[in-house]
Amino acid sequence: MTYNSELPPSDVSEQSISLELTCPIGLENILEKELHDLGLSNTRLGEAQVKLSTDLRGMYLACLWSRVATRVMMPLATFKVDSADDLYQGVSDIDWSEHLHADNTIAIDCHGTNHSIRNTQFGAVRTKDAIADYFTKLNGRRPSVEKQNPDIRIAVKIRRDQAIVSLDLSGESMHRRGYRQHGAMAPLKENLAAGLLLRAGWSKDSKYQQIVDPMCGSATFLVEAALISMNIAPGSRRQYWGFKGWKKHDHRLWQQLNDIAKNERVAPSELTVSFQGTDREQKAIAASRENIKxxxxxxxxxxxxxxxxxxxxxxxxxxxxxxxxxxxxxxLGDEMALVALYRQLGDWAIENAMEGEMMLLTSSENLARQIPIRPEKSTRVINGGLECRAYRFPIAEDRIKAGSREQVGLSSGAQMVVNRLQKNQKKLNKWLDREKITCYRVYDADMPEYSVAVDIYNDWAHVQEYQAPKSVDEQKAQQRLFEVVSAIPTALNIPETNVVVKQRIRQSGKQQYEKVDQLNHEMFVEEYGCDFIVNLKDYLDTGLFLDHRPVRKIIQEKANGKRFLNLFCYTASGSVHAGQGGAKTSLSVDMSNTYTEWARRNLELNEFSDRDHKVVRADCFEWLRNAEDEFDLIFMDPPTFSNSKKMAGVLDIQRDHVDLIDLAMARLHQEGELIFSNNYRRFELDSELNERYEIENITRQSLDPDFDRNQKIHQCWILKHK
Structure with a gap:
């Protein structure tokens, strides 16, 4: 950065000002160097801040030119706070008439609490009252509150028994340069991006001839790098500053510094460096192009x-x-899916950018280790609330890890999985295209040593690891799982970030209903004209049993004009198909709050009214014992076993299926049909049922080609009255 040091100071600019410049954790040294490069050398480092003694001109230069600072604060008073009255009095003792007029607008930002100031809103109100009363006593008028762009923004920081009251001269966070739309994607803040660039040695006169961001997101790194190379002051685009309404603001001096900054810019035609970025997401590239513009x-x-x-x-x-x-x-599963990506990233850097450098930001030390280059140093930073490290990898022969070049590409085991996945996919393609199916199983422990199921949901892969026998070495099982995960992006052209991994073990009771995460990872999928909400990460199951796709199609074909009952309804996918097939009414019953709510959302998504298509939360056994309504078509897919506290007893499908079927058949119209299914592999239908009902085993018809390899995944029958 450059500026004209010959600008004559105004009288006010000669007055000494004490400032605190905050910044992202880990970038304090970078901020201090910035200030020193501006000629502002009277500094002292703190945690996530640099203290600066300067004049008005120096304050303006820091605001205009700092790429790393978050805010520029001018402390007015520090005092002890043991009560709300202490806060009020401490604020009242400040000579506010030195800084603002009675007709100014103000905003109060309060951070921190203690035993007497128990919430920040209360602290802000007491501060506002003290300032208002100060001016009322002085001249009978008082400032008004304006939260968006006030003339003066005041910050109160409370920590233990101490309060610091400051003027926020920046007005809002300085990471907001003005080129990125609020609410746009990419949580990486502009000042963090700039700080990491400066840490990596990028500057207007750096040794680098180009910068490449292979996963550019909304292009924050690239834009900040270009602003540095073109010597564009980061504060030059900002329209609002907290000092604009300050009594000591010198508009002429501020404008002169801005004019000098504009004259110091490097024209695009004079640039000798290039800026390149890619991203595989269309949304990211659209955002990056808008930000660049x-x-x-x-x-x-x-x-x-x-x-x-x-x-x-x-x-x-x-x-x-x-x-x-x-x-x-x-x-853990997501991290495992990314191991191959990080290895590929390192190999790609070695192949194309020898004698250069790679700066990589990640929260995972394990993933950073996958880069086949020894890092020089790392910097601890916070990104989007996550503790991360920025690693510097010098790309040189003597930094490449031993044996890494022999490891380039997939292992022989992973390549074997690639071959099988591609073979299975090719076999399914014509059927998938004909049926317009986008959610299907592409692999199910075809090779016993790779004991997983791989399901595709649009452009996502859902990997379920079956529990390995105790005889299998845990490390070997982990390595095989990694080989499957690393094979999927190559075999199926799915982004590494779209691979979700879960361990699949035998569940009892209500475990299958319990959350395993809190990510709210929902997406919409379509099947035979029906739309469904699926969640690949938060639950052991996704919300759509893929093996029951043909059963749902049968329901859709049989449902026209029928009264449909869906017992153990899960997310009511069967009811949605019934509605799509023209069911007169449907009733979906399940004892889980989670899944009955999910069921209602699925029905609403497909625009079925809750008047004709109802959902009831109840124990299906108890509901059947008390029910009086009659139905033309019933679907029942009970769990193998359940001991949920919401049930009156314990459900064991082998032991209890006769009673359950009899209760369901009692609700079935004389000409109706009951579709009964379950996934207990050793299940045997009691022969006494043949004496009472007409029974047809449709298990083979209820399996699509993607489940040919696992024909024991469920059994299915149609029962009718004799």
Whole structure:
């Protein structure tokens, strides 16, 4: 950054000002160096801040030019707070007339609490009252509150028994440069991105000839890098500053510094460095192009929608800085899915950017270890509330880990899984296209040593690991699971971030209904004209049993004009198909709050009214014993075993299925049909039922080609009255 040091100071600019500049944790040294480069050398480091003694001109320079600072605060008073009255009095003792007029608008931001100031809103109100009373006593007038863009923004920080009252001269967080739309994607803040670039050695005169971001998201790294290279002051686009209504604000001086900054910019035609980025998500590229346009950098930064492994980057300018904020993995299974991605990223960097450097931001030390380069150093930072580290990887021969080049590509085991997945996919393709099916099983422990099921939901892969016998070595099982996960993106052209991994073990009671995570990872899928909400991460099951697809189709074909009953309804997918098939009414019964609510949402999604298509939360056994209504078509798919506290007893499907079927048949019209299914592999239908009902085993017809390899996944019958 440059500025004209010959600008004559005004009288007010010579007055000494004590400031606290906050910044992201881990970037304090970078912020201090920025200030020193501006000629502001009277500094002292703190945690997530740098204290600065300067004049008005120095304050303006810090606001205008700092790429790393979050806020510029001017402390007015520090005092002890043992009560609300102490806070009121301490604020009242400040000479507010030195800083603002009675007709100014103000906003109060209170941070922190103690035993007497128990919430921040109360602290803000007491501060506001003290300032209002100060001016009322002085001249009978008082400032008014304006939360959005006040003339003066006041910050109160309470920690234990101490309060610090400051003017927030920045007005709002300085990471908001003005080029990124509020609420847009990418949680990486602009000042964190800039700080990491500066940490990596990127500057207007750096040794690097190009910067590449292979997972650019909304292009924050690339935009900040271009702003640095073009010597564009990060504060020059901001329209609002907290000092604009401050009594000591010197508009002329501020404008002069802005004019100098504009004259110091480097024109795009004078740039000798290039900026390239890719992302495989269309939404990300759309956001990045909009941000680039809003920053005035169209034609300077080149972004493309592509996976970095397949993109034809221009590597003619060397050395290169690769900077990347890849996905971290929210859980163990997600992290495992990303191991292959990180390895590929490291191999790709070695192949294309030797003698350059890669800066990588991640919250996972395990994933960082997958990069086949020894890091030089790492910096602890906080990104989106997660504790992360920014790793610097010098891309040089002597930094490449021993044996890493021999490990490039998939292992022989993973390649074997790739071959099987591609073979299965090819076998299913014609059927999938003909039936317009987008959710299906592509692999189910075909090779016994790779004991998982792989289901596809649109462009996501849901991997369920079966519990390995105790005789199988745990590390070997973990390695095989990794090989499956690393094979999926290559075999099925699915992003690494779209692979979800779960361990599938035998469930008892209500365990299948319990949450395993809190990610609210919902998506919409379609099946034979019906729409469903599925959740791949939060529960052991996804909300749609894929093996029952043909059964749901049978229900849809039989339902026209019928009164349909769905027992143990789960998420009511069968009821949705019945409604799509023209059912006159449907009633869905399940004892789970989670799934009855999910069922209602599925029915609502398909625009079925709750008047004709009802959902009831109840124990199906008890409900059947007390029911009086008659139905033309009943579907019943009970669990193998349940001892839920919501049930009157314990359900064992082998022991109890006769009573259950008799109760359901009592509710069935004389000409009606009961479709009965369950997934207990050793289940045997009691022969005495043949004496009372007509029974047809439709198990074979109820399995689609994607379950040919596992024909014991369920059994299914149609029962009618004799």
């Amino acid at each position: 809003r920053a005035g950098l169209t034609g300077v930064i080149d972004v493309s929608m592509s996976a970095f492994q397949q993109h034809d980057f221009d590597w003619s300018k060397q050395p290169t800085l690769i900077i990347v904020n890849p996905p971290y993995g929210e859980r």
